[in-house]
Amino acid sequence: MTRDDAPRAQRRLRTLLAGLGMASSGLAWAQQSDPSTTEPLVILPAQVRLGIEKVKLPGDESMGLVGTSYLVNIGRGLSVGPAAYGAISGRRGGLFTLGAEAAWRQKLGGPLALDVGLYVGGGGGGAAPVGGGLMLRPHADLTWDFGPYRAGVSLSQVRFPTGQIDSRQIGLVWSAATDFRYVERDRIGTPMSISGRSGMGFDRAQAVFGVYRPRPSATRNSGGPLASTIGFVGMRLERAIDDHAYWGIEAAGAASGGVGGYAEYLATAGTETTVWSDVLTVGGRVAVGMGGGGDVNVGGGLLMKGGLYGTLRLTRSLGLSLEGGATRAPQGSFKALHAAASLNWILDDPSDFSAPDRTVRTDWVAGVERYDAARRDGSVRALQAVTLKVNRFVSHHLYLSGQAHSAAGGGAGGYTAGMFGFGVQAPLGARWHAGAEALIGAAGGGGVDSQGGAIAQPMAYVGFNLNPSLALRLGAGRIKSLKGALNSRVVDLTLAFTFGVAGHGYR
Template structure:
């Protein structure tokens, strides 16, 4: 329980209470920024007594800003060295102080979990404090300085290094979550702050097949990796977009393969907006599960064709390639997905099919899982802990879809990770409008860290409750059961965490 108390004190961010508005829900602007950073970590001697090359560690973060303070989440992956497939997930907290109009100091702290690629990561828990000097340009800022990494739960990775980062302001707008599922005519918004151009986003759940090739893949050469994952897209204008794509293996090879990509593309529409062709290119990190991806840096060119099946829902088929720059690892890709488009937070649209706006609830949850007696392939069975990020989107007042990714941080399983999707049902409010109960079932890819998940497919039902602390913040707790198909993992679990909940205006 000391570990849970330590983690919860780190996860709880500063929050503000917002007053209730009458009539049309008030639009609230949350300041924030996205960050990409890089550090080169000195690795310890490997078991053969040979000095491993430095691991190039790059992170993608999003932080909420509260005056001089900030807090958020970040995911890191190896892109250089020989630890391809090394990934972590964690939470950020920090403080910025202007020295001049442009120059600033930034001191912060990252706590997370993860590992992989045969690295001495122990249980996976690590800390990464930093002290940086930064400079603001017109549309972005850069910073650099000292940082220190320590995989302190039995790991051997630790040391000081210089870090480099680039930040882009990225605010978002929302209404309080209590307005979720409330619906209005577009004319009701004419004299409100919602009377602006909508922002287009999409969310896709997909399955991908990778045909493995390359000179160093050994017994994996020629095999097909079956992946499950999701893709988030944000449109810059009518045609150009950016995307974040995350996948994990559930069949075809030993469990543990994962990849993460950030990129952009071009969207071309035909057939009266019923058919889309998308060309994409991404860069990112991948590896694990016995796949040799060298340092982990991968390229991802792809083309997709989408066909409308409902008003906002499309069936997507994609074909492309995934490869390391030197082609030591390269695959052809073929995938199938379901994509949901969302025109949000504005009503000025030339699309005459939209005549109403509905507020849809969105939950962002950071929690700590505790698996009891998590079965191992070789080592003695023991409990395992992991840090987890879950995102829920309401389909209606009581039904939601969920996506979750998790990384081990205590319990001698640092390379273990999960990528899951599913559905949940939640109750109305009880106990003086303070508490909601929920049940959910999620499943997908999991593996690594010597945990016995077979080829990687798990299912994870649970029951729990949320207790409201403020208009945007809830305490969350649940318990359930996790079972691996084809592996020995069969454990009860509990988790505790924090839920940040808002609602977005969706055109319909």
């Protein structure tokens, strides 16, 4: 990145944060738009979107790019939400970005509609020329309404302003309609009867710790053998279809094995059955999505896995799962057997109607962070990253947190971190609050010296409530690689949207 590029990237990061603020304010406005309502739930239309397109890179190289987003309609046709994009074919497996997207829909007549929007995020990988990692994707989609879903064509531009990628293309887009249902913050904790899912609608979450044992044919992109065992950590979110089948999403990154920067983002589906009531469940699942980075040869990035598992239920809400299976990248040489243990946390229990009705506080947090990152070339340079966080409270003050961080400036395109841990928060008067977090996870890529991938990040923050649902937070802490040279003070600025979700059965 040149000297002139740095201030431009910083301005774009400030623009992103301001946009997230306006989006969160709009969501807060949407919940307050009818103050006379007595219903416990606020219900906003939402959509899950999937798109695929072929992007041109320098040298007439082609790369298949897949995008996923979850967009909530905040009024007047405008929708906002988190999004992620990644390589699925070509030679850039491991390229991922994450960020925020906004889209506006205008009906053209009958089932035809025009969607225009903008995605802003950070990331990179796959040795793609992404510069600092900031990605912009303006788009216009022409879609047809098929009832439960919409499908159509998309005209878009994929641009990394501090890199060498600037491509215009036509792609395909598909979306499914859903609802974002939540309880206003000032009603959290009030007993109420709620039917149906709330929030994003996931029924359980899993913190995953596992290992890959590569097969003898697996190689690195550089040509050498991939012989060492790879340790990984990740998160999985799942939603029931019926008493046995479910679907979900999962993300993981390398924490050991000399492949720091390897990451994967997959959709999963499976089936399970109880063989010992309230004690033991067995099942199987398959997953497909994107993976790569860390000098692992995955070809274009397509990744597939399958596994069998058993879950021992420890309490009403917690279980311990053990899984074994196989993973492969069909376009590359990566093949491995995997084993994993996960702590399974049931968010909404469909079979337990004896527990009292309750609501649980949840925070969506988005913003930017900055720290001086040690690089593998021996230098130390400033790094700016986009941050997305989800906090779910287990008591009035204690919460669990899952977070994703991805570089958007500082010449570290491709650097990504995934972390989870716990936090505490307490009010400081009527409008102020303070909190602290302890996080562990995996990070790598972008030339950052996070050898092995395992990192820890303690943080403390102070927040100011802009309104009952929206807060501005300033945080400080430290990020440290457990084996690499990365060890720096961190400062972050975020916006937090607070709402309540059902903590009881949904059917």
